[in-house]
Amino acid sequence: MSFKPETMLRRLTAVVFGIALALSAISIAYADYTPPGTPPAWAYGHGSNGGSVVDYNTYLPTANAAATWNSWTGTSKLSSSSSVSGCGSSISCTIFWVDGLGAPTVNGVTCGGYRDAGSWATAWIDAGPDYRNAQCGGSASEPNFSIVVQQATFNDSQQKHITRHETGHTLRLWEADVSCWQDAGTIYPLMNNGDVYCAWFGSNTTASANEISAVISRNGW
Amino acid sequence: MKYCSFPRALFLAFTFAVLGTSGAAAQQPSGQQPFRIQLVDLRPVTPGVIHPRTYQGSLTATVNGAVCANANVEDVTPPVLVIGLPNQPEECRRAGATVILTNKVGQELFEKFVLTPGTTAQLSNYAPVAVHTGPLPAVVGNAGLAENAMGRRLSIAAAVVSVAGLVLPFAARLSRRATKPRR
Numbered sequence: 001m002s003f004k005p006e007t008m009l010r011r012l013t014a015v016v017f018g019i020a021l022a023l024s025a026i027s028i029a030y031a032d033y034t035p036p037g038t039p040p041a042w043a044y045g046h047g048s049n050g051g052s053v054v055d056y057n058t059y060l061p062t063a064n065a066a067a068t069w070n071s072w073t074g075t076s077k078l079s080s081s082s083s084v085s086g087c088g089s090s091i092s093c094t095i096f097w098v099d100g101l102g103a104p105t106v107n108g109v110t111c112g113g114y115r116d117a118g119s120w121a122t123a124w125i126d127a128g129p130d131y132r133n134a135q136c137g138g139s140a141s142e143p144n145f146s147i148v149v150q151q152a153t154f155n156d157s158q159q160k161h162i163t164r165h166e167t168g169h170t171l172r173l174w175e176a177d178v179s180c181w182q183d184a185g186t187i188y189p190l191m192n193n194g195d196v197y198c199a200w201f202g203s204n205t206t207a208s209a210n211e212i213s214a215v216i217s218r219n220g221w
Numbered sequence: 222m223k224y225c226s227f228p229r230a231l232f233l234a235f236t237f238a239v240l241g242t243s244g245a246a247a248q249q250p251s252g253q254q255p256f257r258i259q260l261v262d263l264r265p266v267t268p269g270v271i272h273p274r275t276y277q278g279s280l281t282a283t284v285n286g287a288v289c290a291n292a293n294v295e296d297v298t299p300p301v302l303v304i305g306l307p308n309q310p311e312e313c314r315r316a317g318a319t320v321i322l323t324n325k326v327g328q329e330l331f332e333k334f335v336l337t338p339g340t341t342a343q344l345s346n347y348a349p350v351a352v353h354t355g356p357l358p359a360v361v362g363n364a365g366l367a368e369n370a371m372g373r374r375l376s377i378a379a380a381v382v383s384v385a386g387l388v389l390p391f392a393a394r395l396s397r398r399a400t401k402p403r404r
Contacts (some may be wrong), residue, residue, distance in 0.1 A: 019363040036326060042349070113351060120355030125348055130263040133331035133348040150355070165354045174328075175352055182264040195356045 001122045004195040035214040036174045044127040044143040045172035048220035051092035051142075052074065053167060054084055056104045058096045058149060063165035069171065072212045075221050078167070088126070088137040089129055094145040094170040096137065096163065106137030111146040120194075121149040121162050126169050145170040151166025151192050164205060165190055172218040180204065253314055254339035255306055258282065259291075260299035260320075261345040273347035274299060278325025283337060289313035289320075305338055314338070324349065 029113070054064040063080035087093035095104055098113045113124030113134035124146040126138030135211045138144030147166045154162065168191055174192050176191035178200035188204035191213055198204065207215075217220070260280075266272045275295045282290045282302045287310040292300040302322075305314045312318065313336075320334040328349040334342050 041328075041352075043271050043273050043347070082277050114357075116351065116353045118355065119353035122353040124351045127273075127348070128263075129346045130345055132346065133351055164356055168353050194353075 041174035056097040111136035257341040258302040287312035
């Protein structure tokens with residue numbers, strides 16, 4: 001049995017590359033961030049029955065957000081609508097409306113909330129008198145979410161980011177103030193809200209595996 | 222004079238001084254009475270059902286960044302937050318200041334209070350502030366990053382091994398050339 005230096009080197013190189021590939025795969029698996037724990041965000045989300053994503057005279061792909069979250073979670077918990085009928089009484093609703101173009105009226109109540117200065121969109125919750133930061137005809141059993149969106153020209157990715165990110169809030173995900181590439185490796189959290197450096201911000205339109213898992217478990221899906 | 226000897230007078234003076242001091246500490250001037258926030262439940266706490274109060278875990282009251290009071294709010298009986306006690310920071314006695322409440326994970330509650338000494342306010346709405354997307358200054362805490370640190374370490378390890386994989390063949394070739402007999 002002879003040990004040719006060249007053969008040995010080729011084998012060694014192959015082993016080294018193999019290890020590198022394995023480590024890279026593990027690295028990607030570990031790079032996902034952990035969405036904030038308990039309490040994770042709002043005490044209420046759409047819940048086990050799901051809810052409706054309502055487009056109240058916006059220009060946004062709200063139906064796409066509902067369909068995409070259904071696809072990610074492998075469920076059909078979210079529906080889409082252009083009507084607020086039943087919101088807060090028979091179904092929990094996420095209602096998108098545009099700042100300055102008039103707020104929707106739900107169960108006789110004009111949805112409150114305003115857009116934080118400088119933000120693209122701000123999400124408010126009404127889960128009844130003991131858990132609401134804006135009135136929007138919601139209840140503890142069927143909470144409503146009032147999403148106030150900036151009246152501006154957003155590109156396709158930004159529109160998807162806004163609708164999917166805000167819907168993520170209504171599914172009990174909180175903000176992920178993690179830098180897209182520094183802290184989270186190759187993951188660009190959908191719940192990154194642009195507070196920290198993120199070259200992909202506005203184009204981070206895909207929920208991470210951990211975000212999807214958190215939505216499934218926190219909503220009892 | 223029989224009952225008023227010098228030692229006895231000294232003792233009485235000392236006793237009155239101590240009692241007087243402690244009495245003054247216990248009873249603050251009217252402007253320094255504490256401000257109380259009574260937590261109120263609009264519906265009963267039922268085991269297994271999310272209750273907006275117990276969901277908070279704990280509540281911390283701060284005034285201008287100074288921590289004034291903290292209470293576990295998971296108990297069945299709602300507690301009272303007392304702000305402005307003598308052992309609390311000076312900011313906790315600043316009348317007219319804004320009292321901010323944050324829950325167990327640092328989420329700021331939507332309801333805020335004006336510090337009014339000697340009065341009791343009620344908190345029955347436990348919703349946190351609104352959330353947003355878009356470029357704004359940071360307002361909430363970091364998400365858990367334990368896995369990210371691991372991911373970074375593994376990424377660095379993968380990079381080191383990859384570089385080694387690239388360099389090794391060249392090093393070997395140079396080594397072969399050096400050891401090859403020259404003609």
